[in-house]
Amino acid sequence: MDAALLTPTEMGEADRLTIAAGTPGIVLMERAAKAVADAVETGFGDAARIALLAGPGNNGGDAYAAAAILERHGRDVRLFHLVPSQELTGDAAIAAKAYGGQAAPLADFQPQEFDLVVDGLFGAGLSRALEGKVVDLVDQLNASAVPVLAIDLPSGISGTSGAVLGAAIEAEATVSFFRRKPGHLLEPGRSRCGRVAIADIGIEADVLAEIAPTSFENRPALWRHRLMLPTQAGHKYDRGHAVVFSGPASQTGAARMAAMAALRGGAGLATVFSPASAILVNAAHLTAVMLKRCENAAELETLLEDGRMNAFVLGPGFGAGEGARAYAEAVLSAGRRLVLDADGITAFQDMPDALFDAAVAAGNGREDDGPALVLTPHAGEFKRLFPDLAEAELGKADRARKAAARSNAVVILKGRDTVIAAPDGRAAINATGTAWLATAGSGDVLAGLVAAQLAQNTPTFEAACAAVWMHGKAAEAFGPGLIAEDLPAMVPKVLADLIAF
Ligand SMILES: NC(=O)C1=CN([C@@H]2O[C@H](COP(=O)(O)OP(=O)(O)OC[C@H]3O[C@@H](n4cnc5c(N)ncnc54)[C@H](O)[C@@H]3O)[C@@H](O)[C@H]2O)[C@@H](O)CC1
Numbered sequence: 182m183d184a185a186l187l188t189p190t191e192m193g194e195a196d197r198l199t200i201a202a203g204t205p206g207i208v209l210m211e212r213a214a215k216a217v218a219d220a221v222e223t224g225f226g227d228a229a230r231i232a233l234l235a236g237p238g239n240n241g242g243d244a245y246a247a248a249a250i251l252e253r254h255g256r257d258v259r260l261f262h263l264v265p266s267q268e269l270t271g272d273a274a275i276a277a278k279a280y281g282g283q284a285a286p287l288a289d290f291q292p293q294e295f296d297l298v299v300d301g302l303f304g305a306g307l308s309r310a311l312e313g314k315v316v317d318l319v320d321q322l323n324a325s326a327v328p329v330l331a332i333d334l335p336s337g338i339s340g341t342s343g344a345v346l347g348a349a350i351e352a353e354a355t356v357s358f359f360r361r362k363p364g365h366l367l368e369p370g371r372s373r374c375g376r377v378a379i380a381d382i383g384i385e386a387d388v389l390a391e392i393a394p395t396s397f398e399n400r401p402a403l404w405r406h407r408l409m410l411p412t413q414a415g416h417k418y419d420r421g422h423a424v425v426f427s428g429p430a431s432q433t434g435a436a437r438m439a440a441m442a443a444l445r446g447g448a449g450l451a452t453v454f455s456p457a458s459a460i461l462v463n464a465a466h467l468t469a470v471m472l473k474r475c476e477n478a479a480e481l482e483t484l485l486e487d488g489r490m491n492a493f494v495l496g497p498g499f500g501a502g503e504g505a506r507a508y509a510e511a512v513l514s515a516g517r518r519l520v521l522d523a524d525g526i527t528a529f530q531d532m533p534d535a536l537f538d539a540a541v542a543a544g545n546g547r548e549d550d551g552p553a554l555v556l557t558p559h560a561g562e563f564k565r566l567f568p569d570l571a572e573a574e575l576g577k578a579d580r581a582r583k584a585a586a587r588s589n590a591v592v593i594l595k596g597r598d599t600v601i602a603a604p605d606g607r608a609a610i611n612a613t614g615t616a617w618l619a620t621a622g623s624g625d626v627l628a629g630l631v632a633a634q635l636a637q638n639t640p641t642f643e644a645a646c647a648a649v650w651m652h653g654k655a656a657e658a659f660g661p662g663l664i665a666e667d668l669p670a671m672v673p674k675v676l677a678d679l680i681a682f
């Protein structure tokens with residue numbers, strides 16, 4: 182549960198359970214405020230003049246309580262309130278009463294008069310878009326060069342979806358409590374948060390059992406225990422056999438890159454299935470990866486008789502025609518797990534139900550491995566299979582979740598904030614990677630890394646999560662100037678770190 186993310190509603194539940202178990206809300210608020218004051222001291226120690234902005238709820242209460250602590254520390258603080266303190270209720274009213282320092286209405290706030298702004302306008306309770314004078318203030322603050330430390334979330338960012346509601350503050354740092362929220366990881370929220378620190382305010386981890394969160398940060402804690410890391414001697418067939426379908430002679434590179442990634446990711450064997458016309462060009466480039474002719478669906482049926490071939494990749498460089506559909510359906514109906522990427526996804530744009538039905542049929546035959554199908558769309562490909570979900574007012578995690586449930590597939594919805602979702606409702610948000618991953622062929626490598634995990638019998642959701650994480654880590658390990666071919670070569674270092682971890 183270390184990797185759990187809490188939506189604002191779930192976080193409210195965590196607060197409620199803690200209060201019910203005997204810790205008063207004002208004590209939680211004091212601890213939150215202490216964490217904010219500590220973040221000011223450690224991150225912005227030389228800010229001489231500090232403004233704290235207080236909204237109408239408990240986020241504002243945190244600002245009042247933090248202002249009191251900073252003042253006790255001898256800092257020059259001034260508090261600006263959105264509503265007069267006598268209109269506050271509950272813990273926020275108690276905190277406002279306890280603060281005896283300087284306060285003024287928000288209309289008097291001029292960002293350039295300060296060296297640091299602490300944002301306590303809205304946190305978990307943001308329930309609608311910002312409007313009117315608050316939007317003007319946010320624009321003015323963002324245009325100034327004054328750094329902002331956000332309490333819980335930058336005001337205007339949805340903790341559930343990371344969306345900007347009306348307008349949102351751009352923070353340099355954010356202090357949140359107990360566990361991260363999806364909005365800290367999903368864009369554009371992630372970029373607006375700056376550095377995120379999570380403070381312990383005395384909420385016990387055992388509240389999570391009752392809350393049963395379904396969103397997670399994609400970290401090894403989520404899946405490492407399900408990986409079969411080849412640390413001791415074993416047979417290569419123990420680690421499975423991944424197969425990647427090659428496209429025609431003029432577009433074979435993508436499949437080879439996926440196959441190389443499958444091998445580097447730990448599959449015991451990897452084979453490229455190639456049409457006859459592309460055998461020579463593939464043969465000229467392959468060494469550790471094997472090569473077999475596969476000309477049509479009938480030949481594929483015969484090849485599928487070798488039950489050791491247990492993980493397939495279809496799509497990179499393949500071409501988006503009828504052939505792709507026939508191969509995908511054949512693999513699924515043979516009960517093998519399939520990563521469907523790129524052209525493989527596009528091939529089903531006019532008949533997504535045929536794919537989803539095949540996935541249901543294949544998925545029902547499996548034991549605890551999870552779904553037989555993994556879909557790896559970027560936003561454009563996602564729209565081809567799930568046009569209504571792409572257009573619906575949904576956050577990225579819910580979009581991926583609904584798509585996974587509909588298709589009975591694990592869906593990897595790619596982007597800077599890649600989401601991996603399972604039909605059972607789990608969603609993991611990834612935070613590894615660099616801007617250099619936006620390069621031709623990087624998706625082919627990801628598909629191969631997923632197949633590597635499937636080949637090694639990792640359950641489907643965990644396989645997808647692990648592959649996305651490793652893909653990002655490989656990019657981080659390489660650094661600037663990355664091209665897709667560099668990624669498989671970085672995987673051994675990522676695996677070594679994972680084994681040592
Ligand atoms: N006991 C607790 O529940 C704790 C809460 N904490 C703090 O409390 C925050 C949550 O407090 P609340 O639930 O009171 O929520 P917020 O303080 O985030 O905001 C709720 C208030 O803002 C108003 N509001 C929402 N959207 C608005 C909009 N677009 N324009 C204008 N007004 C809007 C609501 O009507 C309500 O008055 C957390 O983010 C955290 O900072 C911490 O003190 C830790 C303990």
Ligand SMILES: [K+]
Nearest residue numbers: 300303334336
């Ligand atoms: K805030």
